[in-house]
Amino acid sequence: MPGKVLIVIPCYNEEASLPILLPELLSTKLPHGYELQAAIINDCSKDNTVAVARKYEVTVLDLPVNLGIGGAVQTGIRFARDNNFDLAIQLDGDGQHPPKELAKLINYHIETGANVVIGSRFIEKEGFQSSFARRLGIQYFHWLNRLLTGQAIYDSTSGFRLFDRKAIALAAASYPDEYPEPESLVVFSKAGLKVAEVAVVMAARQGGQSSIRSFGSLYYCIKVTLAMFFSFIRKP
Amino acid sequence: MLRIQFITIAVNILFVLYISRLIIKGKLREEYAIVWVICTLFLLLFSFWTDGLELLRKLTGVVVAANLVFTGFIFAILVYLLHLSVVASKLYNDNKKLGQEISLLKEKFNKHLEEQKS
Structure with a gap:
């Protein structure tokens, strides 16, 4: 069932990578019948992200305060819900997620009918694979996710993901704030949504910095573990 | 006195x-x-009521009265700090909602302005 697709692009200080990403994204061909619209969510950047974004045919949602990745993505999801989009796909503003891989997510959604489709780096070992420590962390979350959701998701920290109408409605109502990726999977599976994963090739980031860096990674692990656990025991 | x-x-x-x-x-x-x-x-x-503390000390079986005061107050302070964290969390959530709403409204408003211009 073809329809409108919103590409949700959370951005924090991405003036350098947007001029590379946006022309490529806007000329990307989606599967037949799907119509692409992009929304840049500016998470209170300190650079000219908004001015750069406005040069292109995109919707710009300009947050007045810095909400972090989760709050920014949720803003885009709410826009998708309010404007009656059929699908929303989160794509990071730093160029890690190549637009040409979008079709894979949509096709996989059509094939399997999954409510959430994650673009995964790990099903096939191709493209950017990130450092050892990070892969170890990702392994841990894979294990924790399987324990809590019963679904085997290899790349639970991937931010490259598709939401269908059901998932949009759920995420618009409640989406985790900080480091939302693994935790939101617990929320989705508790609500009975089907989460699937498809292999994509990712690039190393073109600009900006990861939100998860060395000394913060222990905090990340503990915080996300706690958040996942409490999402698991919380009544839906 | x-x-x-x-x-x-x-x-x-x-x-x-x-x-x-x-x-x-x-x-x-x-x-x-x-x-x-x-x-x-x-x-x-x-x-x-200075004898009151002595009475409480005997009732609770604490040896030094000062310890009773410290324990009581530190516990009260901890509870109050927790309460403040709850308040801060609520404020954060309210702020988040407001921020999101503002950005969505700004977008609607800009679109409306552009439509009027053309």
Whole structure:
């Protein structure tokens, strides 16, 4: 069932990578019948992200305060819900997620009918694979996710993901704030949504910095573990 | 009356007056003031009734009265800090909703302006 697709692009200080990403994204061909619209969510950047974004045919949602990745993505999801989009796909503003891989997510959604489709780096070992420590962390979350959701998701920290109408409605109502990726999977599976994963090739980031860096990674692990656990025991 | 009693009572009364002033000026919401007023009342009670602490000490089986005061107050402070974290979390969520709503409205407004122009 073809329809409108919103590409949700959370951005924090991405003036350098947007001029590379946006022309490529806007000329990307989606599967037949799907119509692409992009929304840049500016998470209170300190650079000219908004001015750069406005040069292109995109919707710009300009947050007045810095909400972090989760709050920014949720803003885009709410826009998708309010404007009656059929699908929303989160794509990071730093160029890690190549637009040409979008079709894979949509096709996989059509094939399997999954409510959430994650673009995964790990099903096939191709493209950017990130450092050892990070892969170890990702392994841990894979294990924790399987324990809590019963679904085997290899790349639970991937931010490259598709939401269908059901998932949009759920995420618009409640989406985790900080480091939302693994935790939101617990929320989705508790609500009975089907989460699937498809292999994509990712690039190393073109600009900006990861939100998860060395000394913060222990905090990340503990915080996300706690958040996942409490999402698991919380009544839906 | 002992000199120390006099000082405690005076400080307490000043504290209560300051809290009242904050509430009157609208700088402190009543629900947060309650805790402070109750704390001061406790202090006031024991500054007048000096035997009271000794009595409580015997009742609870604590050896040194000062320890009872410290334990009691540190626990009260911890509970209050937790309450403040709850308040901060609620404020964060409200802020998030407001921020999102503003960005969505701004977008609608800009679109509307552009439509009017063309």
